Amino acid sequence: MKKLDLILLFSVVLLTLFGLFMIYDASSFVAFRDFADKYHYIKGQFFWVIAGFGLMGLFSVFNYQKLYNLSLPILLSAIVLLILVFVPGIGVKLLGARRWIDTKVFLIQPAEFVKLALAIYLASWLSSKEKGRLMAFLLLLGFVLGLVMFEPDMGTAVVILCEALVVYFLSGGNIIYFTALVPVAAIMGFILIKFSPYRLKRLETFFNINQSIQESSYHIRQILIAFGSGGIFGVGLGNSLQKYSYLPEITTDSIFAIIAEELGFIGAVILIIIFAVIVWRGFSIAINARDNFGRLLAGGITTFIASQIIINLGAQTVLLPLTGIPLPFISYGGSALIVDLCAVGILLNISKHSLKK
Numbered sequence: 615m616k617k618l619d620l621i622l623l624f625s626v627v628l629l630t631l632f633g634l635f636m637i638y639d640a641s642s643f644v645a646f647r648d649f650a651d652k653y654h655y656i657k658g659q660f661f662w663v664i665a666g667f668g669l670m671g672l673f674s675v676f677n678y679q680k681l682y683n684l685s686l687p688i689l690l691s692a693i694v695l696l697i698l699v700f701v702p703g704i705g706v707k708l709l710g711a712r713r714w715i716d717t718k719v720f721l722i723q724p725a726e727f728v729k730l731a732l733a734i735y736l737a738s739w740l741s742s743k744e745k746g747r748l749m750a751f752l753l754l755l756g757f758v759l760g761l762v763m764f765e766p767d768m769g770t771a772v773v774i775l776c777e778a779l780v781v782y783f784l785s786g787g788n789i790i791y792f793t794a795l796v797p798v799a800a801i802m803g804f805i806l807i808k809f810s811p812y813r814l815k816r817l818e819t820f821f822n823i824n825q826s827i828q829e830s831s832y833h834i835r836q837i838l839i840a841f842g843s844g845g846i847f848g849v850g851l852g853n854s855l856q857k858y859s860y861l862p863e864i865t866t867d868s869i870f871a872i873i874a875e876e877l878g879f880i881g882a883v884i885l886i887i888i889f890a891v892i893v894w895r896g897f898s899i900a901i902n903a904r905d906n907f908g909r910l911l912a913g914g915i916t917t918f919i920a921s922q923i924i925i926n927l928g929a930q931t932v933l934l935p936l937t938g939i940p941l942p943f944i945s946y947g948g949s950a951l952i953v954d955l956c957a958v959g960i961l962l963n964i965s966k967h968s969l970k971k
Contacts, residue, residue, distance in 0.1 A: 618674060619965040622895040625888050626943060626958050627667075630951070633869075633944030634663055640857045640864045640872045641946070647859075655865055655946055658720075662948035666955035673959025678967070681960070682907050685738035692731035695724035696761045713765045723949035725762050725770045730953050732758060733777055733914030740785035741906035748791055751782060769925060769937030777918040784913045785906075836861040837868060837930055840875040848878030865946035867938060870930045886927065889942075893920045899961050902968040912964050915957045922954075 634656065641655040648654075681688070699705035699712045706714040706721060714721040740747075755778050762771045779795060840856040843849060854875045857864050864872055874882040896916030903909040919942055926941045928934035940947050942954045 617966070618962050619895055619899065622892060622899075622958065622965070623962060625892050625895070626670075626955070629885075629888060629892075629943040630663055630666070630955070633941075634659060636869060636873060636944060637865050637946050639852055639876070640854070640869055643858050644864070658948070659946055659951075662951050665948075666951050669952060670955040670959035670962075673956050674962040674966075676959075676963065678908060678911065678960050678963045679905070681734050681911070682738045682741075685735040689731045689735040692724065692728045693758070693761070695722075696728055696758075699724060699765060711765050711767065713767055720948060723947070725765065725767055726949040726953045728758060728762070729770070729774055729777060729918045730915070730957055732774060733781065733911060733918060733957075736778060736781045736785075737907050737910035737914055740781060740787075741910055743786070748787070751778075767938065769939040772925065772937075773918050773921040773939065776921040777914050780917040781910050781914040784900075784910055833862050833868075833936060834932060837871045838932065840871040841931075844875040844878040844882075846879050848874070848876045848881055851876050866940050867926065867936070867945070868930065869945050870927060870941055873944075874930075889923050889927075893923070895965075896920070896961055899965045899968060903964050904967055908964045908967065912961055915961055919954060919957065 637659050638653070638656040642652040645654040645656075646652040695715060698715055704715055705712045706716045708714065713723050713725060715724060740751075755775070759771050759774060762774060783789070836856060840854070840861060843855065849855075854872050856875055857872055861868055861871060870882070870885075873885060877885075893916060896912060896919065900909050900912035900916060903912055922939050922942050925934060925937055925939045926945075929936045929939070940950050943951065
């Protein structure tokens with residue numbers, strides 16, 4: 615056994631603690647305005663950071679190979695939670711979407727847990743050779759994606775799709791099937807956007823941000839103002855103007871814009887480099903895993919983390935349409951943080967058992 619991958623561990627801990635600071639920095643004004651407590655968001659996130667670090671430590675010492683036999687119950691549990699969001703009195707509808715379960719203590723977002731559960735199950739199932747499994751794979755993927763899309767949560771559905779396709783490809787799936795699935799998924803996604811008014815509006819805004827500022831381009835415009843204000847070196851920590859109710863979703867989807875405003879282009883690039891290091895270490899662990907299950911599991915975990923990073927940063931830099939995907943390890947939210955830190959714990963455990971000395 616090897617020691618922990620210290621580069622991955624240090625990078626994740628650094629980003630998580632930095633995210634904790636930025637959540638306080640970005641939210642203090644709106645927290646005081648809405649709750650008369652400027653520490654409202656930071657107190658909740660601090661609890662999730664402590665819990666997440668504890669679970670990351672647990673999974674880093676829990677032999678990942680034991681997850682092989684637990685993969686089916688883990689996936690079924692995640693799917694049950696995903697179905698419960700549609701049950702009145704259990705599921706919570708916020709901002710026109712049913713994505714949360716009310717535990718009476720806090721809200722949880724089952725779609726976040728499905729990402730990790732599906733990575734574990736697919737790695738277990740696809741780690742051994744099996745003929746004619748493409749249709750079963752597509753049925754399972756279609757069922758999970760259907761539940762997520764029905765919430766609706768298209769951003770998470772894209773992450774799950776990327777994760778599943780990569781795991782299938784790494785398992786030795788036919789490259790022809792793999793390449794054929796991508797355009798089919800793109801066409802289906804476009805159809806879903808076309809018949810969903812709010813998604814269509816976001817897509818139209820993406821292609822034409824020069825709309826009236828009162829329309830849906832407001833969010834994008836405020837992001838661009840934040841980037842422009844930050845310049846090369848930023849306006850300084852704590853000096854953001856956009857956090858004063860100008861920029862929506864400052865603690866979740868748009869926290870990167872606040873970071874870019876305060877730390878500038880240099881700070882934003884450093885942050886992106888740290889994310890790139892995490893993705894590099896994740897795929898390196900997958901390459902050096904000593905068994906197929908570990909290789910596929912590390913590949914699936916790294917893919918869903920990387921997909922979230924790319925989608926969030928792409929939306930914030932106006933390279934992709936806006937989505938509700940949080941920035942891993944930094945954005946406010948317990949479910950996403952817990953899942954991401956548990957996933958990193960599994961990666962650390964796989965690295966300890968890797969072939970590379």
